[in-house]
Amino acid sequence: MTLAPLLEVRNLALNAGALRDGRLLFEDLSFEVGAGECWVVLGPNGAGKSSLLAALAGVFTRAAGSVEIDGQALERWPSSSLADRRAWCPQFWSDPFPATVLETVQLARHRGGWSVRPTEPDAHVIATLDRLDLAALTDADVRTLSGGERQRVAIATAMLQGAPLLLLDEPASHLDLQHQRLLQDALRIQAERGGAVIASVHDLNLGWDLASHAVLLDGRGHAFAGEREMVMTPERLGFAFGVPVQRIAVGSRQRFFSAPAEAASGSARALR
Numbered sequence: 001m002t003l004a005p006l007l008e009v010r011n012l013a014l015n016a017g018a019l020r021d022g023r024l025l026f027e028d029l030s031f032e033v034g035a036g037e038c039w040v041v042l043g044p045n046g047a048g049k050s051s052l053l054a055a056l057a058g059v060f061t062r063a064a065g066s067v068e069i070d071g072q073a074l075e076r077w078p079s080s081s082l083a084d085r086r087a088w089c090p091q092f093w094s095d096p097f098p099a100t101v102l103e104t105v106q107l108a109r110h111r112g113g114w115s116v117r118p119t120e121p122d123a124h125v126i127a128t129l130d131r132l133d134l135a136a137l138t139d140a141d142v143r144t145l146s147g148g149e150r151q152r153v154a155i156a157t158a159m160l161q162g163a164p165l166l167l168l169d170e171p172a173s174h175l176d177l178q179h180q181r182l183l184q185d186a187l188r189i190q191a192e193r194g195g196a197v198i199a200s201v202h203d204l205n206l207g208w209d210l211a212s213h214a215v216l217l218d219g220r221g222h223a224f225a226g227e228r229e230m231v232m233t234p235e236r237l238g239f240a241f242g243v244p245v246q247r248i249a250v251g252s253r254q255r256f257f258s259a260p261a262e263a264a265s266g267s268a269r270a271l272r
Helices: 049-057 101-109 123-131 147-159 177-192 204-210 234-241
Strands: 007-015 024-033 038-042 064-069 086-089 165-169 196-200 213-217 223-227 245-250 253-258
Touching: 007 049, 024 049, 024 064, 024 213, 024 223, 038 049, 038 177, 038 204, 049 086, 049 165, 049 196, 049 213, 086 147, 101 123, 101 147, 123 147, 123 177, 147 165, 147 177, 165 177, 177 196, 177 204, 204 253, 213 234, 234 245
Parallel strands: 038 196, 038 213, 086 165, 165 196
Antiparallel strands: 007 024, 007 064, 213 223, 245 253
């Protein structure tokens, strides 16, 4: 029996700033996300990656098209129920008040029970903090953390929401190589347990390693979605980013790099 997709996107179009007369970011984007899949969103600055993640989370107005989670239109979900199905981690955050790492992540774990302050973290909280190398920082004030440490707290908070669908806007920003690997492992576990991940990334190599599928926005109003091997071709990537891209095999892995300008001849083509 084929399982229903966790997320369905049909003919989606977004304008910059969610404004009716805003610049068109992209249009006619359709794809489905199933359990066990990891999607990456790629594209140049300003192409609409963050806006797409926010639209899928239900906090960015669509210019056209529909988004469904578990077969129900996004706008029909009560906010409390929607929080059980999708977790959104934006690119930026604000910490206006003092709070420890443990207090911050447990807000997601115990959302809705604001009057109940758990004294001890449960096993799932401990495991998530360990997985993201945060165990030694549980009592630290989040306002004192480095960018990478705070980023991992944000990811842990999203994961501890317990939603099967994770929407992560540039989760690898500020992360060093070790913690990028920890991130990949954590997101892979999310998918293996029947969830799904959609994450925007700038690093093509990280995107390739993480993804089973990809969405590529070209910054010219077009979008392309599908399996990783179909989307992340040198020709499509080169056209989207405006520079020649080459891909080589390094052991069992594929690596991307910006090729010399003369390699661009004849390589660019439209996404559709």
